[in-house]
Amino acid sequence: MHTSFGIYIHWPFCVSKCPYCDFNSHVREAIDVDLWQKSLLADLHNIHKFSKDKVVTSVFFGGGTPSLMPPKIAEALINEIHKLWQVDPQIEITLEANPNSVESQKFSDFSKAGINRVSIGVQSLRQKDLDFLGRKHSVTEAYKAIDIAGKEFNRFSFDLIYTRPNQTLQEWESELTEALAIGTSHLSLYQLTIEQGTPFNLAYHRGDFSMPDNDKSADFYELTNKIMQDRGIPAYEVSNYARPGQECRHNLTYWHYDDYLGIGPGAHSRISLDGHKHALRRHRSPELWLQHIRDNDKILENLKIIDPTLKAEEFFMMGLRLTKGITLDRVQQEFDKPVHDILKTTKIDALIQEGLMIIDDTSIYLTPAGLIRLNKILQFLFY
Ligand SMILES: C[S@@+](CC[C@H](N)C(=O)[O-])C[C@H]1O[C@@H](n2cnc3c(N)ncnc32)[C@H](O)[C@@H]1O
Ligand code: SF4
Known part of the structure; x- marks a missing residue:
């Protein structure tokens, strides 16, 4: 946990x-x-x-x-x-x-x-x-x-x-x-x-x-x-x-996809509320951010529920950066279903066969050859 x-x-x-x-x-x-x-x-x-x-x-x-x-x-x-x-x-x-x-x-x-x-x-x-x-x-x-x-x-x-x-x-x-x-x-x-x-x-x-x-x-x-x-x-x-x-x-x-809150211009937040992960983003411009704070305006209106597809994408995008990857228990905890119900089995199998990904008894992770191709692998998995 x-x-x-x-x-x-x-x-x-x-x-x-x-x-x-x-x-x-x-x-x-x-x-x-x-x-x-x-x-x-x-x-x-x-x-x-x-x-x-x-x-x-x-x-x-x-x-x-x-x-x-x-x-x-x-x-x-x-x-x-x-x-x-x-x-x-x-x-x-x-x-x-x-x-x-x-x-x-x-x-x-x-x-x-x-x-x-x-x-x-x-x-x-x-x-x-x-x-x-x-x-x-x-x-x-x-x-x-x-x-x-x-x-x-x-x-x-x-x-x-x-x-x-x-x-x-x-x-x-x-x-x-x-x-x-x-x-x-x-x-x-x-x-x-x-x-x-x-x-x-x-x-x-x-x-x-x-x-x-x-x-x-x-x-x-x-x-x-x-x-x-x-x-x-x-x-x-x-x-x-x-x-x-x-x-x-x-x-x-960030990489474990746990909660964090960000303040200041352009800062992001990911926060679990009422059973959903929410995203909050601040204006990137320092002057506009200051103005929003001063007027107490548009500060929280960008709080949005992250839909399940985007959530899965973010979760794997973060966790697969880690050499240890993501534990299968953590996947179950976050999504209440196993990894094969979230990622396409054919895609997982292709990555495993190419020597880019491993799923063992406890975790899903990328090999060093996979880590250097992380962006391409994420594209492949989600698009
Ligand atoms: C927020 S930035 C910089 C923090 C601090 N202002 C600095 O320059 O040391 C964090 C790190 O990202 C890396 N970085 C930023 N842009 C990069 C780029 N285009 N390619 C590779 N590394 C980059 C740099 O190593 C930098 O230290
Ligand atoms: S402009 Fe230079 S000093 Fe400023 S954040 Fe970027 S890398 Fe760091």
């Missing part, structure tokens, strides 16, 4: 927009921090009515760049969460942080505010690649941020982006080996994705750079999994690696 419940807080601002990023992040010359604090607190109260009886197991400050947030806002929100909800004594409170020196100097204050885990956007340990990715921090600053994080927080993780244009397997192996020498129990390793509508999408289609083909990407993925497995930090999700017990509990809540 899953009992996790997370709260997501979105801070939508960044110093500049990275050319590969399609997250809900914005650059603004000035931010009224008092208004943002007041509005985020008001939004916490809005969502509380849906989850009064829940025990909060994790909080995640994501972005954007929430490490740009004044630590006093994080503190006010964490204190309010403690007032409004019952809180698990082992609560995980994560902050996404950029490794610019100004931000890492605030780590101590974030720690005092109650943050106990940081996820640092290092992205690369090669200066030329940080420049290519449009990052505003240096490799030296990244090392410094990790060093400070190790002293200030119980747990930290950092992100790297690989399969960069012209990157060779050997170059990635040596960079990842250097990253592992830093010593961490959690890493997020993402293959560079060219997202629609980003400057990288234009540059790529203009022919400014090329990207590895599917076979090459699979080679990078296999190498990465092998190195991480050998180091005792195996994959537990498509792009996330942890020593056993060090997995990000907040993200596990």
Whole structure:
């Protein structure tokens, strides 16, 4: 039985927009921090009515760049969460942080505010690649941020982006080996994705750079999994690696399809009410979101029941990202029927025969060959 419940807080601002990023992040010359604090607190109260009886197991400050947030806002929100909800004594409170020196100097204050885990956007340990990715921090600053994080927080993780244009397997192996020498129990390793509508999408289609083909990407993925497995930090999700017990509990809540509530621009929620899973989504624009909060308008009107087809799709889309997949008991618990009554048996059999999926006595999960084709497999299963 899953009992996790997370709260997501979105801070939508960044110093500049990275050319590969399609997250809900914005650059603004000035931010009224008092208004943002007041509005985020008001939004916490809005969502509380849906989850009064829940025990909060994790909080995640994501972005954007929430490490740009004044630590006093994080503190006010964490204190309010403690007032409004019952809180698990082992609560995980994560902050996404950029490794610019100004931000890492605030780590101590974030720690005092109650943050106990940081996820640092290092992205690369090669200066030329940080420049290519449009990052505003240096490799030296990244090392410094990790060093400070190790002293200030119980747990930290950092992100790297690989399969960069012209990157060779050997170059990635040596960079990842250097990253592992830093010593961490959690890493997020993402293959560079060219997202629609980003400057990288234009540059790529203009022919400014090329990207590895599917076979090459699979080679990078296999190498990465092998190195991480050998180091005792195996994959537990498509792009996330942890020593056993060090997995990000907040993200596990999403992948287990447990309930979570999100506040701030563009934040999503999934909440079980009256026997149905509901979705709630906030306006993506920071200014419109502020206006909705100020006018106490259109905040909850987007609360919608997720129909059974979409629910099954979301459930498997989340759970099949995990290397352990989904337990058959969990499927039964969520849908009150077995997996073969939800997914088409012919499709399951085809995936099993291709060596992409396994169903054993307890679980349904993808093999490593399946995980790298996750999106195609989901398309196949649901369309
Ligand atoms: C919300 S974002 C960024 C958090 C923080 N603002 C930062 O840049 O470090 C979370 C992570 O997604 C990854 N990411 C974002 N866009 C990506 C892309 N197009 N391809 C691969 N990884 C991406 C990056 O590693 C990033 O750290
Ligand atoms: S990658 Fe991070 S810092 Fe860059 S624009 Fe996106 S959210 Fe902002």
